[in-house]
Amino acid sequence: MEKLTKDKAKWVYKTMNDIRNFENEVHNIFTTGEIPGFVHLYAGEEAIATGVCAHLTDNDYITSTHRGHGHCIAKGCDLDGMMAEIYGKETGLCKGKGGSMHIADIDKGMLGANGMVGGGFPIAVGAGLRNKYLKTKDVAVCFFGDGAANEGTFHEGINLASIWNLPVVFVNENNFFAEATPQWYSSGSKTIADRAAAYGIPGVTVDGKDLVAVYEAAGEAIDRARSGKGPTLLECVTYRNYGHFEGDEQKYKAPSGKEKEEANRDCISQFRDYAIEHQLLTNKEAEEIESQSMADIEHAIKFAEESPVPRPEALFEDVYAN
Amino acid sequence: MEKLTKDKAKWVYKTMNDIRNFENEVHNIFTTGEIPGFVHLYAGEEAIATGVCAHLTDNDYITSTHRGHGHCIAKGCDLDGMMAEIYGKETGLCKGKGGSMHIADIDKGMLGANGMVGGGFPIAVGAGLRNKYLKTKDVAVCFFGDGAANEGTFHEGINLASIWNLPVVFVNENNFFAEATPQWYSSGSKTIADRAAAYGIPGVTVDGKDLVAVYEAAGEAIDRARSGKGPTLLECVTYRNYGHFEGDEQKYKAPSGKEKEEANRDCISQFRDYAIEHQLLTNKEAEEIESQSMADIEHAIKFAEESPVPRPEALFEDVYAN
Amino acid sequence: MMSRRLTFMKAINEGLEQAMEKDDRVILLGEDIAGGADVKHLEEKNEDAWGGVFGVTKGLMPKFGRERVIDTPISEMGYMGAAVGAAATGLRPVPELMFNDFIGFCFDTILAQGSKMRYMFGGKAKIPMTIRTCHGAGASAAAQHSGSYYGMLGAIPGVKVVVPSNPYDAKGLLLAAIEDDNIVVFSEDKTLYGMKDEVPEEYYTVEIGKAKIKREGTDLTIVAIGKMLYVALEVADRLAKDGVDVEVIDLVTVAPWDEQTVLHSVKKTGRLIVIDEANPHNNTATDIASVVSDKAFDYLDGPVKCVCAPNTPVPFATNLEQLYLPNADRVLKEAAEIIEDLKK
Amino acid sequence: MMSRRLTFMKAINEGLEQAMEKDDRVILLGEDIAGGADVKHLEEKNEDAWGGVFGVTKGLMPKFGRERVIDTPISEMGYMGAAVGAAATGLRPVPELMFNDFIGFCFDTILAQGSKMRYMFGGKAKIPMTIRTCHGAGASAAAQHSGSYYGMLGAIPGVKVVVPSNPYDAKGLLLAAIEDDNIVVFSEDKTLYGMKDEVPEEYYTVEIGKAKIKREGTDLTIVAIGKMLYVALEVADRLAKDGVDVEVIDLVTVAPWDEQTVLHSVKKTGRLIVIDEANPHNNTATDIASVVSDKAFDYLDGPVKCVCAPNTPVPFATNLEQLYLPNADRVLKEAAEIIEDLKK
Ligand SMILES: Cc1ncc(C[n+]2csc(CCOP(=O)(O)OP(=O)(O)O)c2C)c(N)n1
Ligand SMILES: Cc1ncc(C[n+]2csc(CCOP(=O)(O)OP(=O)(O)O)c2C)c(N)n1
Ligand SMILES: [Mg+2]
């Protein structure tokens, strides 16, 4: 596994900021009514997508979730195209036909946000099967929530990856809630990683707010996959900054106590401190990245706002290939 | 848990013989072409259905599988009605409309053989939910094969039973094969019971050829369920005497070695020896049971053969209630 | 009873409440139909966090408790199948499938288990279970949360399907569905939740299988499903100006749909348009068209016209989504052939 | 090429073999499509235990190895979704769903994932995947193994469906399906597996979307799907004795079905019967009936008649199952209205 170099640290810090800024802006814009539909924000969980995708190239695949913006950004999707997609504009990554829950860019190895909870497991297994069949060293990463771990696709998907020894890493984002339902209610197992044993694969739990911890654990799991040793189930414990979707009152979140304290930890400032302390970033570099990131997101918003809506005929296009 | 009394031992021995004779006869008749469709025989696995159902009353529910004859008989379904059903006769338990794979008798707590592998898990959970909701002490038992343990319904069903603490016992019949595919290929876990931990419930493996072992383990699990302590996953290791279905060449079965030795163990004669040794049965009683059992099965065959086929109008009936 | 206006959503909520008051065997299951299960500060106050993703089941958990209003993990096959099992053994479960688009996760429990049990078991089982779900485009919910699958579900032998178009029917049909001894899919149009209308306070049922004539007419029959009723009524209004007298029928029940009422109307008017938001092939509109074109062949003065969604997934962009949905302009255009010669 | 007769089953087997020879990216997935995975004495001999539950894929594993002929656990959602993922990333998987009745276990991967990806992704994805499955009553396989769901699948935008009626088409359509860049459901009638007919040895394709006129006639058109073709031909033979000249069309492709050929024929004959083994509502027959009743309205001399399975699950008892299946007697009876005045 590649150590966290200065270059990588810059990419990491930029990516985390991009995600945070993107999501905060979408949050603000949503209240104006300019963005239609359902939007699930990734803010607070940046360390996971970033720490995992730091190990991936465009040739590696990921599957994502309804909360997909972070994965898209970390996998290299174009910010302008993403924002335009969320606005439903013709210049969107999916021509405005997918929206927030279906952002995808196969050229970047991004196999789609997914409106179906648990929808990603089999698709990631398929990408892993392809990688193995074609004798590449590429991996597939399946991001999924704590709630998704109770879908049958979790079971079938991980079991297949295990018995076929596929290069797939299952990255769980355990933010304690599936909508308004806590993980401790919905799962018979204590942790998500506890379920790995049922498939004879390693299960690891890390602090998902700690970029370095995620980076290292993911690096190990991805190396394992690349070298033909099969899948890993990596659980990253985290918390989301916003509600389940925009408009959620979040009555289920703890008003105080340990959960609340966890919630208040910020993965970005924690990484900033770490990077400066370990001389991976200077204060000045960090500040430059911060303002560059804001500028990039503002650019994306402007791009989205100014883009045209899809042509009417687009309704009928792209149903069948050829 | 009730000890294996003399009365119970008689019931057990009769039941095991009934299943064996029933299946052997169906096997023979099938070759004549008198029985249509697919038939999956339970012969060789009698100790499981019998050892489990020995603890149940008509108020307890079971769900079964495509290999359901043994469960039906052990749960008290009428032999004549069963045989007539397999023949597709009007006097069948399901009026000839269900056939071997769909024999059911809700009055006996038998919620149906099931042509869908893994179809029984959610249904058993529903019966368990009902039992708990109505504050009964009744349980639900879900029989399933090693192959079924790879369906998503296994995962979702057991997890639900666990988090809702339902009186459901999941009884796995691990006969090493799902059709022509061995369990050691299809499952990432070594045993089926290993998967119990993923749901925070007890997982137990017993020798499924040993009636007494099944009886005791099942008794414990069922007592647990009845007393509100929740589900258990009970794996019973066994082997089927015949092919997956009638007509199967069984090329996948081991020609020699440990698997073959296992295959040759007979659960019925083993129980006979045990029962006589422990003075639960005399030789004479055993012989009487054996001939009574043959007579009962012959009666069932005669009944089935002589019964009329369904009235044509039956085609349109029983689609909707009222 | 005093007249009283409720939203579509609240009418359903009240229907659930009254069904549960009337019959102990009625239980609800679904994802976050209460919300906040096992969350300490909510449990202490006996509060639900959500009451369903749209708030339809709000307040039912505090009233009936978590034994009867059961939050499920994200395990559609598990809890939908559990509902089948509970129904087969004597309860009257009302599971919620949050969006009908999630049907792919639990289809077996309906297609192969619940709908077939009674038949396979020779009439011994009954499955009194009402599946609440929602369908429909228009909420910018994109391809995986906007489909209309009521027709597909209704085509399964053993399943009934109702699609209410207004708060009154919503409550009455829901109560009829819960009283029914079969699997009834109760499909709510998510864009109607806010619609307000008069709803009696008392318990009442609306007959399943009976279509409603919403406007009498002699020149042309329009049959509409759910929200499409309002498209039909708009078309009727607009055509009235041209002197065309339209009879508008709210189908109400998609399966089994009311052949008698539809045929009776078409035999009178000689012309039929069916508006169905489902994708265009093998849907309820084509089913009605084929039956009417057969059984009322000699009465038809022109072809039956089906106006449906196009053969595409639901697009996200608002402008495209509006084009996706059948509307009055499209009806007038696609059915011009049978409308033109009516205009006086 | 010398004429050579193969069974329907062997024709499919040969199609798979030639597709795999031609294109490395073609892989097969399914339950026991080889059988005996990881069974020592079989692996040593490079033998498959089953080659599919009906033997359709027999011999392919020994030839292409377990990397390309992949036995799966009983995990339909898992491997069918994996096929979608593999197709989206460049392979051309051919998963087998052992019986189309198992669709309820993997419906999401088709309904919400594979069929919608291209659209949702703005045209960037393609899903070149052929789902082999089997349908049909007549094998005493009872309610959960005898259904006909090709129509339901074909109604999903983004999905194509073909239903071959003979060995020649089976091979050619399968090869066309595997060449196609979309999800194509290739639905085999399990009761046709033993049927023998001439099949060229070389690689060839049969065009998807094109119906075939099997018998020309001027008085009446019968469109049939799959095995129902033989019912149609029997009806044609029997009516010929009465001087009625029947045109018989094998639909071949259920989605998108060949409007042009069907309309052209009906415009000539003025009469149409559609025979479809699916349950009667919202099926391909009603879809065709609605379109023809609309677009050929002025040409029709009588109503379009749909002859389908009844609105029931498939019964087990042999006598009932035979009543369930459309047959020539039923066609003649149910369509008597349009046939009677043709008899000379
Ligand atoms: C199959 C399916 N079931 C239910 C839903 C509704 N739903 C959307 S997000 C969500 C919660 C997901 O929770 P989790 O997996 O923990 O992800 P998180 O939102 O916490 O990131 C639910 C139930 C869905 N979209 N798809
Ligand atoms: C959903 C589903 N998938 C596949 C099948 C085909 N099938 C019938 S039995 C069987 C094997 C079942 O194996 P197991 O669960 O071990 O039970 P056993 O036959 O050994 O008793 C399979 C794959 C089916 N009937 N249903
Ligand atoms: Mg979560």
Ligand SMILES: [Mg+2]
């Ligand atoms: Mg087995």
